[in-house]
Amino acid sequence: MPLIDFSQANTRRSLLLLATGALVGLAIAGYGLFTASGTATRAVPPEAIATVNGRLILRTDYVTQVQTQFGITFKESTREQRERVLQDMIDEELMVQRGLEADLASYDPEVRQALVNGVELQIFADVLAQQPSDAQLKDYYDKHKDRYVRDGIMMVRDLVVPIEGSRTPEQAEQIAHEAIAVFRKSKTIDHPLVDALLPKLGLTDSRKLLDSGHIDTGNIFDFSAKARLDPSVFAAAAKLEPGQVSEPVVATDGGVHIVVMIQRAPPLQRQYADVGNEVWADLKKDAQQQVRSANLKYLQTKAAVLSAGAQ
């Protein structure tokens, strides 16, 4: 009589075999899941010189690395040199994989920046390689002429009629008109003249143009004047020629201002021939920005971005 009679059904034996099979399966799966070597390919694919946790180190990269590192052909390299390069490449791959495992990209600012730069380089590749024609550049220049203006320079005084005590805005405007008439009668207008006339005409300096706490009596760029003066005062100043005095300007602060232009070099439109290089750079920058925006838009459609909003 056989030790085990397989011709007879045996529920206990069936369950035992089933449980044994399940345990063996779980053990194999666990080994594969929880150990890197469990999932490794046993043979190195022909295109690779090594694999690290399944990731290939390509022979091509290995050969290039040997040649680059030692400045010789691969054939000329010694076994020691090859072994050193291979070990270095394996070590690097191990470190990279450790970095990924440690999720460096989620908190290391340098790794994050390197990733951003890497992605940008990839998406900008086409733009960077494009060679715009002269016609394209000229067209871009014509559409963005305002970008190629040399900023103007002004030496200017912003004077104000103080509204004090019972003085009404109308009275302030009248004082301003009288002061303007006096300035316009002067043969030359300079800082000493302005400073001398201020108390006599009932004016004060608005002190909007200060340099280290003192009234700025030097030349300043238009952008700087624009940033410091009231918008309506700057608008009036920008129209003046040297030696001219503006009409009374009611600023947003309610004060009545007079602008005295002492020296002026107006903004200058730079010609295409002089700014070709800048136009080229700007066109590329704009194209990169467009590609970047399009890519981000696409990524946002794929991503689940939840935001509580800027608070």
Next chain:
Amino acid sequence: MSSSRRTAFAALIVIAVAVAVGAGVHLARVHRTEGDLLRLPPDEITQHAPLVTFAASRGPAVYAARCAQCHGADLKGDRKRGIPDLGDRVWLYGDGAISDIENTILYGVRSGHPKAHNITDMPAFLRIGQLSPAEVSDVVEYVLSLSHASRDESAIRRGYDLYSNKGNCFDCHSGDALGNPDYGAPALTGPTWIYGGTREELTRSVRDGRHGLCPAWIDKLSPAQVREVAVYLYDQSKRKP
């Protein structure tokens, strides 16, 4: 089923099995040869004639599908678009070894891949303000003189001075104008020109710069396909005198 039908059926089965076995053996051989091709250092493949024959016979199909649309079915490229001739012995990057060709195919030129050839490009000397229009003209005269296409001695002298000093041309193209394959800087001595060697074409190159582009094929072709097309191109270029 009659006996003759049974015999015919059996014969069909035998033929089918034979075809399947034959195909299997063929595929296994191809697979094994591809493995041999990939395991060898690229520049040692030339010492194994059967492997060169194998790769050179399979490369054209890959070339036709992926490369021919730019480089042309005849490998001659397109001067108007600055696409180099792959059939000659002149190589922009490297010296035409299989490993050089393979690297360019894998990672491309200014492709956006971090390993692509992208050390430098030809600046637009006029646009960046490095050279004036007259200076561009002088440099072009000097370059033309290298292939005996200009005899304007004074312009050539001025051009040589600009080439060697203010223009910094020597930095990439080298002092003897023979180019530098590490940078992808071509020789300026002719007769091979990527973008053309006429006065007008050279002026455009110096004035507006050049930025050739070749995609990276590492994610689009298998390693065997890359090597096959690299060996094919190497083989083709070596056939030229």
